[in-house]
Amino acid sequence: MRSRLFLLSTLVLVGITTVTIGAPVEETIEAIKAVEIPQMGSGNLTLNRRFISGVPGLPQCPNADFLLLTSKCLDEKTIQEICVFPANPEVRSESNTECPDDTTCMDFLTDPIGGQEIPFALCVDNGSIKEFRKDRKASYLCKPYLISVTNGIATFSIIVYDAHSNPAKVYAIKFSSGNQSGTRYNTYNYSRIIDSKKGQKIEVCIETETNAEIELAVMFSYLDGSYISNGINK
Numbered sequence: 001m002r003s004r005l006f007l008l009s010t011l012v013l014v015g016i017t018t019v020t021i022g023a024p025v026e027e028t029i030e031a032i033k034a035v036e037i038p039q040m041g042s043g044n045l046t047l048n049r050r051f052i053s054g055v056p057g058l059p060q061c062p063n064a065d066f067l068l069l070t071s072k073c074l075d076e077k078t079i080q081e082i083c084v085f086p087a088n089p090e091v092r093s094e095s096n097t098e099c100p101d102d103t104t105c106m107d108f109l110t111d112p113i114g115g116q117e118i119p120f121a122l123c124v125d126n127g128s129i130k131e132f133r134k135d136r137k138a139s140y141l142c143k144p145y146l147i148s149v150t151n152g153i154a155t156f157s158i159i160v161y162d163a164h165s166n167p168a169k170v171y172a173i174k175f176s177s178g179n180q181s182g183t184r185y186n187t188y189n190y191s192r193i194i195d196s197k198k199g200q201k202i203e204v205c206i207e208t209e210t211n212a213e214i215e216l217a218v219m220f221s222y223l224d225g226s227y228i229s230n231g232i233n234k
């Protein structure tokens with residue numbers, strides 16, 4: 001079953017419209033397009049190697065007899081994948097896939113329908129990623145985006161990288177979109193499946209423990225729809 005989204009009415013930072021004396025200033029929000037993956041968005045898709053093979057920038061098992069179990073971003077340019085031999089699930093392999101030029105590694109979660117949430121990583125085209133940077137003295141930074149999906153569901157990914165392109169833990173990563181919101185603490189990534197529609201606003205925030213001038217890049221992207229896992233590790 002899909003985990004229901006818990007509601008918090010406390011994120012009041014959403015949708016603040018700046019009003020100067022007499023003149024309302026319109027908030028411009030950047031629109032961002034969904035990551036384009038063939039066959040995404042058409043319902044219960046299975047995350048396994050047969051489905052994704054041949055699509056560049058996706059984790060690949062080194063041996064065609066293996067199925068992808070899970071994957072994650074080792075750094076901005078590298079996916080690490082764990083593969084399993086279906087006939088004997090005890091047999092596993094670990095390998096790395098380098099992201100193609102002009103792509104960045106992003107962490108996602110599968111839909112738990114029929115199984116459990118499984119982390120997987122994709123090399124996402126930079127054109128489908130929005131980024132904001134923390135390079136000044138601020139411990140709380142937010143950025144709103146507009147997302148658009150076709151079937152009512154989006155899977156978003158937020159990941160924080162440091163100046164050396166490595167995942168960087170922060171005190172909290174938050175999102176809020178309409179009546180849905182959530183927070184993950186002490187993490188460098190956050191992925192969730194949310195109800196969505198065309199042109200929906202989502203706000204992404206990070207909170208760090210200090211306001212020191214640490215350089216961080218906060219990346220955001222989303223899939224049109226959701227994957228389910230192949231259930232191999234049930």
Ligand SMILES: *[C@@H]1O[C@H](CO)[C@@H](O)[C@H](O)[C@H]1NC(C)=O
Binds near residue numbers: 042113114
């Ligand atoms: C996806 O799977 C769920 C649960 O097995 C099922 O209820 C739903 O109808 C499926 N959706 C599609 C588009 O096949």
Ligand SMILES: *[C@@H]1O[C@H](CO)[C@@H](O)[C@H](O)[C@H]1NC(C)=O
Binds near residue numbers: 076101104126
């Ligand atoms: C795309 O992003 C990666 C990693 O974030 C970066 O190394 C690369 O220079 C970017 N390419 C372009 C064309 O912006």
Ligand SMILES: *[C@@H]1O[C@H](CO)[C@@H](O)[C@H](O)[C@H]1NC(C)=O
Binds near residue numbers: 109187189191
């Ligand atoms: C995020 O990071 C954690 C490690 O803190 C990892 O276990 C998890 O699989 C990652 N991916 C997602 C999508 O949460």
Ligand SMILES: *[C@@H]1O[C@H](CO)[C@@H](O)[C@H](O)[C@H]1NC(C)=O
Binds near residue numbers: 007178179
């Ligand atoms: C959240 O908002 C959506 C539409 O924006 C609505 O359909 C849904 O009922 C709302 N859920 C709750 C629990 O208020």
